[in-house]
Each structure stands twice: as C-alpha cells, then as structure tokens.
Amino acid sequence: MLVTLLDDVPTPAYAHPGDAGADLVTTVDVEIPPQGRVTVPTGVAIALPEGYAAFVHPRSGLAAKHGVTVVNAPGTIDAGYRGEIKVILLNTDVAEPVHLRRGDRVAQLVVQRVEHARFLVATTLPGSHRGQGGFGSSGGFAGS
Numbered sequence: 483m484l485v486t487l488l489d490d491v492p493t494p495a496y497a498h499p500g501d502a503g504a505d506l507v508t509t510v511d512v513e514i515p516p517q518g519r520v521t522v523p524t525g526v527a528i529a530l531p532e533g534y535a536a537f538v539h540p541r542s543g544l545a546a547k548h549g550v551t552v553v554n555a556p557g558t559i560d561a562g563y564r565g566e567i568k569v570i571l572l573n574t575d576v577a578e579p580v581h582l583r584r585g586d587r588v589a590q591l592v593v594q595r596v597e598h599a600r601f602l603v604a605t606t607l608p609g610s611h612r613g614q615g616g617f618g619s620s621g622g623f624a625g626s
C-alpha cells in the first residue's frame with residue numbers, strides 16, 4: 483500500500499509479526515486536560531486499494547495506564563481518502579492531564595477488507611432466531 487510521510491515520521495509499522503494494528507504517532511506535543519479531547523496529526527496519508535478500509539483503534543496501554551482512548555473508535559479511513567490521518571484522542575481521567583510528545587505512538591491502524599452492500603428495500607424481512615430482540619434481550623450482567 484502506498485504511504486506518504488508528511489512530517490518526517492517513521493513508516494507505520496507492526497510492532498510484532500502477526501499484529502493487526504500498525505502504530506500511528508502524533509507529530510505534535512500535546513496536553514490533554516482531564517476529560518478533554520484533542521485531534522492530533524499523524525504525518526501519514528495512505529492510498530488504500532479499492533475494497534479496503536482502515537480503522538483507527540486506541541492503544542490498550544495508553545487506555546489502561548492513562549485512560550486515553552479514541553473518541554470515534556474505531557475511526558474510519560475511507561479507501562478514497564488521501565488526506566493526513568488524524569486521531570481524535572480523549573483523556574477519560576477526571577483528575578490527571580496527559581502529556582504526549584511528538585513521536586509518541588497514540589493509536590493503531592487496522593486495515594481490513596470491506597464489503598459494499600446493495601440496499602434493497604423490502605416490506606418485510608426474513609425471520610431469524612433473534613428476531614427484534616436487542617439491547618440486552620439475551621440477558622443482563624451479573625448485577626442486574
């Protein structure tokens with residue numbers, strides 16, 4: 483897949499063979515206040531092949547240690563998008579700000595094949611075992 487590197491950033495890379503996500507870095511230093519959000523540039527633009535999309539996922543380590551997640555997780559990168567990939571970060575911690583430095587890995591990009599549906603309008607839908615049950619219809623959590 484073709485990639486352009488806009489700001490002297492490393493080529494996105496998988497940390498280990500077999501990893502699903504290639505790490506993305508922030509190109510700017512940033513402080514995220516408690517419960518605040520910031521959009522950070524990654525210095526990366528890509529040309530996905532037709533029939534693929536890429537998804538911007540949070541990193542588990544940042545989430546567990548600092549409460550940092552991706553607001554729109556997973557962010558969707560369309561195959562036709564040629565702009566810089568940006569990451570919308572949220573500091574979920576209510577008390578501590580988070581300081582990120584240029585070059586810190588802030589998210590991971592998962593590239594996947596996607597199907598394109600044709601939406602055919604019908605008056606009724608075929609039956610199924612689940613039917614219209616949703617939102618916990620199969621049972622609650624232990625405390626409910």
Ligand SMILES: O=c1ccn([C@H]2C[C@H](O)[C@@H](COP(=O)(O)OP(=O)(O)OP(=O)(O)O)O2)c(=O)[nH]1
Nearest residue numbers: 538554556557558559560563566567568569570
């Ligand atoms: O985390 C993200 C999500 C999206 N994008 C870019 C790539 C994507 O192709 C484009 C549009 O994203 P999306 O479709 O999620 O946003 P929208 O609000 O529906 O905007 P649009 O009207 O441009 O589709 O923005 C990012 O850089 N980072």
Ligand SMILES: [Mg+2]
Nearest residue numbers: 558559560563
């Ligand atoms: Mg859109």
